[in-house]
Amino acid sequence: MSIDVAALRVLINEADRAPWTAHPDGLVWSEQIGDPVSGSAQVENAVFIAEARNVMPALCDELEAFQPVIFSDGSQMFIHECRHIEWWNEKAQGPVNDQGCDACESSPFADGWQPVYVRKAADR
Numbered sequence: 001m002s003i004d005v006a007a008l009r010v011l012i013n014e015a016d017r018a019p020w021t022a023h024p025d026g027l028v029w030s031e032q033i034g035d036p037v038s039g040s041a042q043v044e045n046a047v048f049i050a051e052a053r054n055v056m057p058a059l060c061d062e063l064e065a066f067q068p069v070i071f072s073d074g075s076q077m078f079i080h081e082c083r084h085i086e087w088w089n090e091k092a093q094g095p096v097n098d099q100g101c102d103a104c105e106s107s108p109f110a111d112g113w114q115p116v117y118v119r120k121a122a123d124r
């Protein structure tokens with residue numbers, strides 16, 4: 001099942017704003033108290049709820065398909081903002097963002113290094 005992200009964003013934008021809350025009576029309520037979403041006549045909200053149930057399994061499959069790149073010794077692949085890639089073992093070497101970058105010679109800063117994720121090949 002392919003996921004049409006653009007179509008999902010249209011549904012999101014046409015429905016009432018989040019947060020929504022599920023109540024024991026079976027209705028879904030928007031952030032405005034007394035404004036039930038699933039019981040409302042606003043068809044955009046009903047369409048959103050129905051499509052959410054239909055597409056969530058594929059979205060979860062897609063998220064799970066992405067895995068961090070971790071070597072057998074626990075080292076993980078990280079990419080710096082300058083696009084330099086480096087293996088780093090946070091258990092043995094400490095937090096990756098406590099180190100600077102040799103490629104761009106930057107000093108340590110939060111979120112300069114991000115883990116690299118790869119997508120598993122789809123089943124054939």
Ligand SMILES: [Zn+2]
Pocket residue numbers: 080081082083084101102103104105106
């Ligand atoms: Zn760098």
